[in-house]
Amino acid sequence: MHGFSSIPLQSTTRQSRRRLDTAAPQNILLFLIAFRALNALSVRTFFQPDEFFQSLEPAWQIAFGKGSGAWITWEWKHHLRSSIHPYIFAAIYYLSNLISESIWISPLNRANILVVAPKLTQAYFAAIGDFYTWKLAGKIYGSYSYEAWAALALAALSPWQWFCSTRTLSNCLETTLTIAALYLWPWEWPSESPSSQEAGVKNEVTRNRSIAHRNGPMPFSSLWLCLLLAALACILRPTNLLIWICLATFAIFKTPMSVHQAKTSLFLRPTTKELLTFICKAAVSGSVVLGISTLLDRSFYGSWTFPPFKFLYFNIAQSLAIFYGRNDWHYYLSQGYPLLLTTALPFSLVGLFQALFRNQKSYTSQQNSISRQLAFVCAFMPAVLSLISHKEVRFIYPLLPSLIILTSPPLVRYFLPAISSSSPSNFPRRLLLIFLVLVNVCISYYTTASHASGILKIMDYLRAQYESHYLTKSPTKLESRSALALSSLIPAVMTVGFLMPCHSTPWRSHLVFPGIQAWALSCEPPVNLNSVEKADYLDEADQFYADPLAFLQKNMKGGLRDFPRKPSYKLTNQPPTPSLSPITTNTTTCNHTWPDYLIFFSQLEPTLLTAMHSSSYSECYRTWNTAWHDDWRRKGDIVVWCLDLTIQRDWREHTRHQYEANWQQGIVKRERQLDKIIDGFRREATLGSSWLGSRRGTGVQEVVAGVLVLVAAFYLVPAAEGQKVAVDLVVAVVVEVEEEAD
Known part of the structure; x- marks a missing residue:
């Protein structure tokens, strides 16, 4: 007891506080990883085709070969995309498949693992993004400050983050790379003038330096990693370069943070040595990332190519981006920011205005400077992107963490008194806070569990049908590696046709089984056509919806008279198995075969009932998709017609x-x-x-x-x-x- 009593209480408290401060970031990171993993597994809706066709489909081809049935879109055929992003998921596919082959699991469970693995990988990236959002807020406002915790809460409760952050879009990884690089960015560089002490501002400079020391290493010590992450983000999405042009301009041509600094020469621009160091490190970092990207592109495309140049050529010189839609000039202001921020929008606008035009007296000059730079980036990037006709909210997604950080101070100032005080006068604010949280939860649930949920249910249904009717033998652990075992495992090819707008569903990343041979309506853009030809151009999907009956009569084998009567697995002469001839995706030709399963949106059902009344097709599955849709072609339930009379009868019994x-x-x-x-x-x-x-x-x-x-x-x-x-x-x-x- 004497030994314990001799320990100073203040020293014990300080050591406990130090251990708590060290453990808190680790605990928060673990919580965020678990939270985003739950988030990823909860997302059961369809958002953008690029979630699959610009990442998972090329990744599938990298992992399993060109004969695996992946749908490679025109961008990859014309070398417009960097292959770095798909290679990440290709590694995940390879490892997941290796693990599933080493243990005894059913084919359907193996397929489910391959579907879930990329989601959990992106969930980890999303958690890292949330973590560095909290860390950067702590660097600006102080570690464990109310503003830092508010930023973490905003990131966790953001409907857009819940809806989008765990999807395998390149924009999601770009967002994580951007916020991590922003945390490592040397905000304190260049340093203040030594004469500042002589001018009577010693306390403020000392406080700035103490904040820099407390929240991270001194300038340039983490600059290598910062520039590598920024370069990788720019390779993924070239528009990310706008963020770093802004910040580099602020760093190189830094302006005084106050009139007092300007008059007393308390502010120095970077020295020649500092400037050369910065430029050299940026050049080396960019060259390293570009070199790795070039080697990976050489491996993927089979030839030396530079995708950023091809991207600019096709989207600017040939204006192919317009083919996918035009938007108003104010899109990012009227729709982009509201979608990103939802209920936090009013506080975000206040935070942006204050950061741009007002210096907060309670903040140091460094805090005001960082906030102002982030706010300028959040205004500059949408302004430049507004000059492009084709706009999407995910193009400004990398700005969301910065917007959250700028939102937290107004949010804290408004709601903190209502939380910390039990005064009846604050009761309306407490009710408002509860209401906003509930609205966020409702939006998150609706967008990830209800709206456009039928798309993924259809893919689950097709995999289950394939296992039930096409897999007649389960492979042993050793047989699963041999081609002979595969041919005995898959006695027939399951054929599926999608009469939907192009890219309405995922593809091989969710079909998984190589024995599922599918076709869908394509929408290749008018590549290398002149302006007159572009004006009259209709892709395959547009041709179908312009006149469905004429399209089916002309482009389906047998037209509207010669329909198959039985599914392929009940035919005596079965088509070749995928072990003997590669399964390819028939999306480049308009000569489709009638499949075992025909899938479409219910708005098309009256037309098909009239056109195919003499066929053996009948409904065998239907699932609710969405209550509304801005595209009339995608309205209603998703309907599956099949040829198997047993499945049709079972479905009729089920519906009855x-x-x-x-x-x-x-x-x-x-x-x-x-x-x-x-x-x-x-x-x-x-x-x-x-x-x-x-x-x-x-x-x-x-x-x-x-x-x-x-x-x-x-x-x-x-x-x-x-x-x-x-x-x-x-x-x-x-x-x-x-x-x-x-």
Whole structure:
């Protein structure tokens, strides 16, 4: 006891606080990884085709070969994209497949692992982005400050982050790389003039330097990593260069942070040595990343190429970006920022305005400088991108962490008094905070679990159908590696056709099985066509929706007369298996074969019912997709037609049982409502209520009660049963009312 009592209490408290400060970032990172993993597994909706076709499809081809059935879009055929991003997921595919082959699992479980693995990988990247959002907020406002915690809460509760951050878009990885590089950026460089002490501002400079020392290493010690991450972000998305042009301009041509500095020469621009060091490190970092990218592109494309140049040539010189839509000049202001920020938008606008035009007196000059630079970047990048006709909100996604950091001070100033004080005057603000959080939760749930959810359900259904009807033998652990075992495992090819707008569903990343041979309507842009040809150009999907009947008659083998009668696995002469001939994706030709499964949106159903009434196709699955859609071609449920009579019969039985169950539930609900009405009449009769008439012997009560019950019975009970029930109820109520009256 003497030994313990001799330890100074202040020293113990300081050591505990130090251990807590060290453990907190690790705990927060682990929490964010688990949180985003849950987020990734909760996302069951479709957002953008690029989530699959610009990352997972080329990654699938890298991992499993050119005969694996991946859909390689025109951008990859014309060398417009860097292959760095797909190579990340190709490594994940390779490792996941290696692990699944080394253990005993069913083919469907192996397919599920390959579907989930990229999501969990991106969840890790998203967690890193949230973590560095919190770290940068701590660097600006102070570690563990209210503003830093508010930034973390905003990132975690952001509907856009929940909806988008765990998707395998290159913009999502770009966002993580950007915020990590921003945290490592040398905000303190160049240093202040030594004469600042002589001018009487020693305290502020000392405080700035202490903040820099407390929150991270001194300038240039982490500059290598910062520039490498920034260069990688620019290779992924060349538009990310706009962010670093802004920040480099601020660093090189730094302006005084106050009128006092300008008048007293307390501010120095970077020295020649500092400037040369910065330029050299930027050049070396960029060259390293560019060299790695070039080697990977050489391996992927099979020839030396420079995708950024091809990207600019096709999208600017040939204006192919316009083919995918035009937007108003104010798109990022009127739609981009509101979608990114949702309920935080008012506080974000206040934070942007204050950072750009006002110096906060409670902040140091360094804090004001960092906030101003971030705010300028958030204004500059959308302004430049607004000059391009084709706009998407994900193009400015890398700005969201910076916007969250700028949003946190106004948010704290507004809601902190309501949280820390129990005063009744703050009750409306507490209610508002709860309301905003609930709105965010509702938006997050709807966009990730409901809206456009049918797309992924269809892919799950196809994989399950393939395992049920096409896989007749499960491979052993050793057999799974041999071509002979694969041929015995897959006795027939399952064919699927998608009569939908192009890229409406994922492809091989979710079909997985090489035995699923699918085709879909394509939408190749007018590459290398003149302006006249571009004006008259219609892609395959546009041709189909312009005249579905004519398209099917012309472009389907057999037209609208020669339909198959049985699915491929019931045919005597089965098509070759994928082990003997590679499965390819038929998207470049308009000569499609009628498949085993035909999939389309329900708005097309009346047209197909008329055109294919003589075929053996019939509904075998239907799933709800969305309550609304801005594209009329994608409205309604998603419907699956198939040729298997057994599956059709099972689906009809399923829908009949489901209808009967819903009908019975409706009957029970209506009967409960009717019982409540009758109980109400009985109470009124017992109490001698005057609204039905108080005169006894006139029959007013009896007649009115009978009429009301009759109407209720007809309304609440189906017609056939309702008539009998209504008559019985009228007699019973009239008799009971007469007895009550006597």
